[in-house]
Amino acid sequence: MEVIGFDPALPKDAAAELGIQLMDLPDVWAKADFITLHTPLTPDTQDLVSDESIAQMKDGVIIVNCARGGIINEDALLKALNSGKVASAALDVYSSEPPPESSRELLQHPRLVCTPHLGASTEEAQVNVARDVAVQMCDTLEGKAYIGVGRCGKMQAQISSSKVVKVGLRTYGGKAANIEANSARQVILATVMKGLLQYTKECKTAPSLINSPFLSKEMGIETSIDDKIHAVLVNSPYTNVITVDITLEDGEVLQELEAAEVNVGRLNVGRQEGELALTIMGIDGEITPDVMSKLGALSAVREVSVANLSA
Numbered sequence: 001m002e003v004i005g006f007d008p009a010l011p012k013d014a015a016a017e018l019g020i021q022l023m024d025l026p027d028v029w030a031k032a033d034f035i036t037l038h039t040p041l042t043p044d045t046q047d048l049v050s051d052e053s054i055a056q057m058k059d060g061v062i063i064v065n066c067a068r069g070g071i072i073n074e075d076a077l078l079k080a081l082n083s084g085k086v087a088s089a090a091l092d093v094y095s096s097e098p099p100p101e102s103s104r105e106l107l108q109h110p111r112l113v114c115t116p117h118l119g120a121s122t123e124e125a126q127v128n129v130a131r132d133v134a135v136q137m138c139d140t141l142e143g144k145a146y147i148g149v150g151r152c153g154k155m156q157a158q159i160s161s162s163k164v165v166k167v168g169l170r171t172y173g174g175k176a177a178n179i180e181a182n183s184a185r186q187v188i189l190a191t192v193m194k195g196l197l198q199y200t201k202e203c204k205t206a207p208s209l210i211n212s213p214f215l216s217k218e219m220g221i222e223t224s225i226d227d228k229i230h231a232v233l234v235n236s237p238y239t240n241v242i243t244v245d246i247t248l249e250d251g252e253v254l255q256e257l258e259a260a261e262v263n264v265g266r267l268n269v270g271r272q273e274g275e276l277a278l279t280i281m282g283i284d285g286e287i288t289p290d291v292m293s294k295l296g297a298l299s300a301v302r303e304v305s306v307a308n309l310s311a
Contacts, residue, residue: 002021003019003020003021004020004021004022004023004027004028004031004032005020005021005022005023005028006022006023006024006025006028007022010022026056029053029056029057030056030057030058031058032057032058032061033058033060033061033062034061034062034063034064035049035057035061035062035063035064036063036064036065036066037049037063037064037065037066037067037071037072038067039067039068039071040067040068041067041068041069041070041071045068045070045071046070046071047070047071047072047073047076048071048072049063049065049071049072049073049076049077050073050076051073051076051079054076054077054080054085054086055085057085057086059084059085060084060085060086060087061085061086061087062086062087062088062089062090063077063086063089063090064089064090064091065089065090065091065092065093066090066091066092066093066117066119067093068093069093069094069095069096069097070095071093072091074094074095074103074106077089077106078105078106078109081106081109081111081112082109086111087111088111088112088113089111089112089113090112090113090114091112091113091114091115092114092115092116092117092118092119093117094114097117163202163248163249164196164200164221164246164247164248164249165220165221165222165247165248165249166221166222166223166224166245166246166247167189167192167193167196167216167221167222167223167224167244167245167246167247168223168224168225168226168244168245168246168247169185169188169189169192169223169224169225169226169242169243169244169245170225170226170228170242170243170244170245171184171185171188171241171242171243172241179242180227182225182227185225185227186225187209188242189213189223189225190209190210190212190213191209192244193207193212193213193215193216193221193223194207194208194209194212196221197212197215197216197219200219202219203215203219
């Protein structure tokens with residue numbers, strides 16, 4: 001099976017490592033036998049699959065949309081199903097939810113499979129989620145490592161009664177995102193300190209990515225970045241790892257807070273199941289493919305890793 005795709009932000013070499021050949025979108029429409037959609041709904045992706053794009057596709061193409069309703073123009077899809085241009089389709093998202101009565105013909109089409117947007121919520125998945133939550137709660141109460149923590153600085157400030165005196169950062173890996181670059185490490189450390197100081201009573205100034213390093217110094221919190229390669233990082237099950245060591249005033253050193261694999265394909269730092277880890281960069285405003293392309297190029301030049309993108 002040959003996998004092709006279009007992504008305005010994913011570098012070609014990173015896609016190649018995943019076995020994906022990147023192409024321009026018109027080429028994907030023309031060459032794909034199966035088309036699956038994995039994009040947020042934005043003004044640029046509204047009606048991405050339309051009469052015009054379907055006309056560029058192969059006869060008998062199969063389309064799957066489990067991303068967001070509105071990416072496919074449902075009237076265009078219905079016409080294509082009726083004509084046979086689209087052999088079959090599968091949806092678990094719709095332009096209007098719940099779908100209106102006017103969508104009945106599409107939803108009852110013999111070559112359409114449709115479900116609610118709950119395909120991942122199987123009985124097995126719910127058991128696994130419950131188990132993970134229980135294990136993480138027990139680990140937290142026993143002072144063990146936090147796995148997949150979203151904002152470790154914020155979390156530690158909320159659960160600890162002892163003053164933090166030292167914070168150390170270590171990163172390892174370079175698959176798809178260079179988190180070993182000094183500029184990337186500085187941003188990651190600033191993010192950790194922002195979360196930590198935000199919930200520290202002694203901090204009277206609202207922390208930000210810009211001022212958190214200075215506020216940390218004023219409060220007597222020593223911060224450091226360890227650029228050595230440690231076995232605990234190399235032997236991690238993840239290809240890219242971010243760990244934070246926090247030393248408290250009473251001498252206790254908290255175990256490493258592990259972020260999971262950096263997945264640039266999804267533009268987030270988190271487990272492959274989608275758990276959020278560390279937010280490195282935030283962008284306000286409309287995010288278009290053009291903006292994403294320019295952001296990716298700028299980040300590469302500045303050696304800054306795009307770790308989280310949310311619209």
